[in-house]
Structures are given as structure tokens and as C-alpha cells.
Amino acid sequence: MREKFIKSIDEHQKIIFKVCKLYRNNLEDQEDLFQEIVYQLWKSYPKFKGKSRIGTWMYRIAFNTAIVRFRKKKISVTNYDNIPEKFHPTSENTYLENEEGIFKLLQKLNSIEKSIITLHLEEYTYKEIASIIGISESNVGVKLNRIKNKLKNK
The missing domain is CATH 1.10.10 (Arc Repressor Mutant, subunit A)
Structure with a gap:
């Protein structure tokens, strides 16, 4: 399952970057949002049933995560240890x-x-x-x- 998830993120990470770029103004916030989106995707991945394209499903989660985190006054710290290291964004991903x-x-x-x-x-x-x-x-x-x-x- 992990390999399939990594492959899916690889194939669709541009849309995640676009969401981060559109909904956050500075690089640090964009990186934080990127990690949160990948984390939410990882948590939800076992529930993905394939009723829509994987990219559509990922965009929906990315968008919802961006909006929810934007509206929260206090952002909680999430443990991202389970996310594959490859998806911890750097300035190279901009x-x-x-x-x-x-x-x-x-x-x-x-x-x-x-x-x-x-x-x-x-x-x-x-x-x-x-x-x-x-x-x-x-x-x-x-x-x-x-x-x-x-x-x-x-």
C-alpha cells in the first residue's frame, strides 16, 4: 500500500503544490500546508474506493485541507513521522x-x-x-x- 501511495503522490504532486501556492503566500506556510495535505491523504488513502480518478480525490482532500487550515485560528502541530521522507517539501519543489x-x-x-x-x-x-x-x-x-x-x- 505504501508504494502505491508514493506512486500516486509522485504522479499528482503538482496539483498539491498548486493548491499550496494558491492558498498560502509564503514558502514556509506552503511547505506546512503541503505536509498537512500529504498527511491527510495518507490517513484517507485506505478509504479511497476508486469511484473517481485518484487525482480528483487528491485535489478534493487538498482543497478541503487548505480551506479548513485557513479557517482555523490555532493550528495544531501534527506528527508527520509516518509520511515518506520524499514528501517533506523543500524549496526545490516550488x-x-x-x-x-x-x-x-x-x-x-x-x-x-x-x-x-x-x-x-x-x-x-x-x-x-x-x-x-x-x-x-x-x-x-x-x-x-x-x-x-x-x-x-x-
Whole structure:
């Protein structure tokens, strides 16, 4: 199970990094959130039933973890000893400088808008985005158009 989990994280870690980058402003907070997301994924992994794509499931947990931790006033210290060392983030896991402008622009969006545009950029279908966010497919299309217009104006 451990090897399968590590392989899944390897294949989808870019989406986790994007969530961290979108929902935290500094590198230290991004690294903390990354560890918390991987920890939550590890805890939940035995319950994954394969009813959705693994990337969809991981994004949902990453997003929920980012939002929950953002809202908590006091963040508890979690023991990350069981997480494979490979997934303790370093500055090497950050994005290239030319992506910084994009992330700064996306950080100005609200939580739902960030999620929708991130999933869209990751090439998730409207149906998958609707499932993750909890809105209708047609609402995804409407929101995406509004987000695109909002970003054009900025």
C-alpha cells in the first residue's frame, strides 16, 4: 500500500503544490500546508474506493485541507513521522519564477474561483469540477467565464 501511495503522490504532486501556492503566500506556510495535505491523504488513502480518478480525490482532500487550515485560528502541530521522507517539501519543489505572476493574480480570486480555475487548467472536465466543488456543470461554465473576464480585467 505504501508504494502505491508514493506512486500516486509522485504522479499528482503538482496539483498539491498548486493548491499550496494558491492558498498560502509564503514558502514556509506552503511547505506546512503541503505536509498537512500529504498527511491527510495518507490517513484517507485506505478509504479511497476508486469511484473517481485518484487525482480528483487528491485535489478534493487538498482543497478541503487548505480551506479548513485557513479557517482555523490555532493550528495544531501534527506528527508527520509516518509520511515518506520524499514528501517533506523543500524549496526545490516550488515553481519557477515565471509562474509567480500567474499565482499572484490567481491569489486575488476567492476560494471557489481559485479551485475552479485550477481544476480547469489541470484539464478536469466540467463534470469532474462540478463533482469536486459541489455545483452543477452549467454553473461551472458560467463561473469559468466570469473568472476569465475577471482575470482579463486585472
